[in-house]
Amino acid sequence: MNAWAATSSCTPRCARHTAPRVSAPRLACRYAALVGSLAAGAAAGERLADRRTMRLRAAAVLRALGIRVTLTVPGAAALSAPRPPGGPGTLIVADHISWLDVLTLLAVEPVTVLAKREVGRWPLLGPLARKAGTRFIDREGLRALPHVVAELAGLLREGRSVLVFPQGTTWCSAAAGRFRRATFQAAVDAGAPVRPVTVTYAQHGIPSTVAAFLGDEGFGRSLHRVAAAGGLTVRVTVHPPLEPAVDRRALAERAQRVIRAGEPPAHG
Structure with missing residues (x-):
């Protein structure tokens, strides 16, 4: 296994409802609202890369699906750390459970997202992700890894904040898997803060x-x-x-400890 690729022991069987499903009429209303929201996103065209537009469209998709977001941001107003004039952006690192993770975080603060190449080919969300300026990577391409790290460092030096998922793949909770160190090297090279x-x-x-999106499950079934x-x-x-x-290993370990400490157990 290379420094970028990751595999998860979680399977689609890990994804379970803990509450009754909505009624058929409510489900139909949600799908209708989702189609309308995605159509509005597609109609935005290149404007989808605008921060305000992106935030509104991400929030609209979540609303259409009946999802509520609660936000705890101690001492801050966004995902990015405060940036002095001319200073670097923030490397935002999060646990990876679902395709909803990206939508949720973009609804908080639109930032550049690093995603696996397959996301760009997904129906519905793939075209929107491309228009929003998502950077796609090949997780199996070890030789491309230095280039990806250099590109991330360049974005951070320009003052742009970047969202990455260092687990490398999805798990049913943040308490599983380990953070891979590669993307943390970009923060080290750019002298950028890391926001867990x-x-x-x-x-x-x-x-x-x-909400977990695991193994070889198709996007339609998860949706x-x-x-x-x-x-x-x-x-x-x-x-x-x-x-x-200066030590990407220690930085990755610290970030994962902080994230895991903030997560309640996923199974009762």
Whole structure:
């Protein structure tokens, strides 16, 4: 296994409802609202790269699916750390559970997202992700890794904040898998702060894995499970930034400890 690729022991069977599904009429209304929201995003064209437009469109998709977002941001107003004039952007690192993670975080603050290449080919969301300026990477391409790290460092030096998922793949909770160190090298090279973010899902207040997108599950099946979920809430906890460091291994370990400490158990 290379420094970029990752595999998860979680399978689609890990994704389960912890609350009754919505009724068929409610589900139909959600799908209709989703189609309308995605159509509005497509109609925005190149304007989707505008920060305000991106935030509004991401939030609209979540609303269409009946998902509520709760945000805890101690001492801050966004995902990015405060930036002095001419200073670097922030490397935002989060646990990776679902395709909803990206939408949720973009609804908080539009930033540049690093995603696996397959996302760009997804129906519905793929075209929108490309228009929003998402950077796609080949997780199996070890030789491309130095180029990806250099590109990330360049974006950070320009003052742009970048969202990455260092677990490399999705798990049913943040307590699984380990953070890979490669993307942290970009923060080291750019002298950029790292902002750990914990993303958790619950249904009517009960921790839930219903949103998890795992293994070889198709996007359509995952979307249907999410759309049918009752009382689904995403909680985003934005932790204090970690100052620039010279050791990417220690930086990755610190970030993962902080994120795991902010997550409740996913299974009752």
